[in-house]
Amino acid sequence: MQLTSVEDGVGLALTSLVNDRLALLAGAGLSMAPPSSLPSAATLAQRAKQKYESIHGQAAQIPPGIDDQAEYFFLRHELATVYFRTLIDPHAFAGQPNPGHAAIADLLLVRALQAAVTTNVDTLIETAGQYQFGQVAVGIDGHALAALPPEGAPLLKLHGCRSCDPSNMVWARGQLTAEPVASRIMKSAQWLNVHLLNRDLLIVGFWTDWSYLNEVLAATLNGVNPSKVIVVDLATSADLPQKAPALFALGNRAENGFHHVQASGADFLAELRLGFSKSFVRQVLHSGIQAYSDRKGLPPDPAWTEPLVSDNESMWKVRRDLEGSRPNEPARQARPADEPLVGQTLLELRARGAVIDGPYWNLDGTRIRVLRAARPLHRIEKEFERETPPATAPDLVIAVGAEKQLLPVSIARTSSPSIARGNASRWITRPDAVLEFNL
Known part of the structure; x- marks a missing residue:
C-alpha cells in the first residue's frame, strides 16, 4: 500500500472517473462527517x-x-x-447530507461513477440526489438493482435501508446465514463480481468502529478483483490492516496499485466532484476553440480555455446550464454535447474580460448566465418561469442556439415581476449577445 497525497489521490480517482472505470465503496464513516454528524x-x-x-x-x-x-x-x-x-433512536440516521453525499449523488446521476456500494442504512445519498432534482437508483441486493431503470448508475445498500426495509437491516452476525439476509448477500455478491470486475475502486469511510462490517464485506467482496484501489481514511497506514482486514486484502489484490490517502472521505469526494465539474467545463471551452479561431482569425488565449472554478454547488449549476437542463431537472451528462457555439460563446466572454461569479459570468458588472437551449426563445422563457428563483438572479441570460420568432402580442408578452421572483432576467439569443457586448 502506497501513501498518496490528497492532490495525487484526487488526480488518480478523476482519471478513473473520466475513463468510466471508477466504482465507490462507502462506509459508516462518511455519514459521521459534518454537517451530517451521525452517531458512531x-x-x-x-x-x-x-x-x-x-x-x-x-x-x-x-x-x-x-x-x-x-x-x-x-x-x-x-x-x-x-x-x-x-x-435505537428512529431519528439517529437522519441528518443533513454532507459534501461527500452530494458528490456521490451527483456522480451517480450523471453516470460518472459506474456503481456505488454502501453499508450505510441512512438515506443521505438519496436525499442529496433529491436536492439535485434527481432520484438515485437504489437497491438492497443485486436482483433489486437489475430491475431498476437504466438511467443513472446504481447504489447497492449492502446492509439494507432504514427507509425501505427497516426490519431487516444487517446488524448481527447471525443474520448472515439466516433469511432474508443470506439470500440478499448471495445476490449482492453475484452483482458485485460482475459490476466491480476490473474496476478502479475508491473506498471511503470504512475504517470505523463498526467491526461487524468485515464479515459482510468478506462474504460479498471475496471474488472481486479490482484493477486499482484508492483508500481514503484519516487513520495511519499501519492501522488499516487490523481495522478492516477484508478491505485490506481487497486492496492487495489490485493489479495496478493500492493507494492510501490520509484525509476525510467527505472532503476528498468534494474535491473529486469539483475536479469533475472543472473537466466538464474545460471540455466545453475546448469544443469552441476552432469556431472562435475561424471567426476571430487567431486562436484564443490558452488561459481562456482553462475554466475558472467556483464552489461545488455553483459549478453543478453551470454544468446543468451547459448541458441544457430544464428547470428542476438534474444534471444527467458525464460529458458535454459537441456543440461548438456554447464553447465559442464562453471563450468570447472570457476574451472580453468576463470572470466567474458563482454560477454566472460577470462582465463589467453585468451578471450573465449562459444556457444551451436550441429552442424558440419565447418557449425557453416560458419553461424557466417555473424555475425556483435563485437568491441572486442573473441580469441577462444568453440562450445559445435559441431563435427569436415573430409572435402575436398575446403570446409574446412576458410575465410581470413579482415579490417571489424579483426583477425578471432579460433573455437574448447568441447573435443579440454578439452585437450587445461586441463579442
Missing part, C-alpha cells in the same frame, strides 16, 4: 444500553458493544421488534 456505533450502543437498563433495571444488563447487542437480540428473535424499534 459506540454512541448508539451506549445509548441503547442506557435505555434498556433504565427500563428493565441494572439486573437486566445487555452487552456494551453494538455487534454483541445486535446478536443478543437477534438470538432472542427481538432484533426488529425490540432493538431496532425501541432501543
Whole structure:
C-alpha cells in the first residue's frame, strides 16, 4: 500500500472517473462527517444500553458493544421488534447530507461513477440526489438493482435501508446465514463480481468502529478483483490492516496499485466532484476553440480555455446550464454535447474580460448566465418561469442556439415581476449577445 497525497489521490480517482472505470465503496464513516454528524456505533450502543437498563433495571444488563447487542437480540428473535424499534433512536440516521453525499449523488446521476456500494442504512445519498432534482437508483441486493431503470448508475445498500426495509437491516452476525439476509448477500455478491470486475475502486469511510462490517464485506467482496484501489481514511497506514482486514486484502489484490490517502472521505469526494465539474467545463471551452479561431482569425488565449472554478454547488449549476437542463431537472451528462457555439460563446466572454461569479459570468458588472437551449426563445422563457428563483438572479441570460420568432402580442408578452421572483432576467439569443457586448 502506497501513501498518496490528497492532490495525487484526487488526480488518480478523476482519471478513473473520466475513463468510466471508477466504482465507490462507502462506509459508516462518511455519514459521521459534518454537517451530517451521525452517531458512531459506540454512541448508539451506549445509548441503547442506557435505555434498556433504565427500563428493565441494572439486573437486566445487555452487552456494551453494538455487534454483541445486535446478536443478543437477534438470538432472542427481538432484533426488529425490540432493538431496532425501541432501543435505537428512529431519528439517529437522519441528518443533513454532507459534501461527500452530494458528490456521490451527483456522480451517480450523471453516470460518472459506474456503481456505488454502501453499508450505510441512512438515506443521505438519496436525499442529496433529491436536492439535485434527481432520484438515485437504489437497491438492497443485486436482483433489486437489475430491475431498476437504466438511467443513472446504481447504489447497492449492502446492509439494507432504514427507509425501505427497516426490519431487516444487517446488524448481527447471525443474520448472515439466516433469511432474508443470506439470500440478499448471495445476490449482492453475484452483482458485485460482475459490476466491480476490473474496476478502479475508491473506498471511503470504512475504517470505523463498526467491526461487524468485515464479515459482510468478506462474504460479498471475496471474488472481486479490482484493477486499482484508492483508500481514503484519516487513520495511519499501519492501522488499516487490523481495522478492516477484508478491505485490506481487497486492496492487495489490485493489479495496478493500492493507494492510501490520509484525509476525510467527505472532503476528498468534494474535491473529486469539483475536479469533475472543472473537466466538464474545460471540455466545453475546448469544443469552441476552432469556431472562435475561424471567426476571430487567431486562436484564443490558452488561459481562456482553462475554466475558472467556483464552489461545488455553483459549478453543478453551470454544468446543468451547459448541458441544457430544464428547470428542476438534474444534471444527467458525464460529458458535454459537441456543440461548438456554447464553447465559442464562453471563450468570447472570457476574451472580453468576463470572470466567474458563482454560477454566472460577470462582465463589467453585468451578471450573465449562459444556457444551451436550441429552442424558440419565447418557449425557453416560458419553461424557466417555473424555475425556483435563485437568491441572486442573473441580469441577462444568453440562450445559445435559441431563435427569436415573430409572435402575436398575446403570446409574446412576458410575465410581470413579482415579490417571489424579483426583477425578471432579460433573455437574448447568441447573435443579440454578439452585437450587445461586441463579442
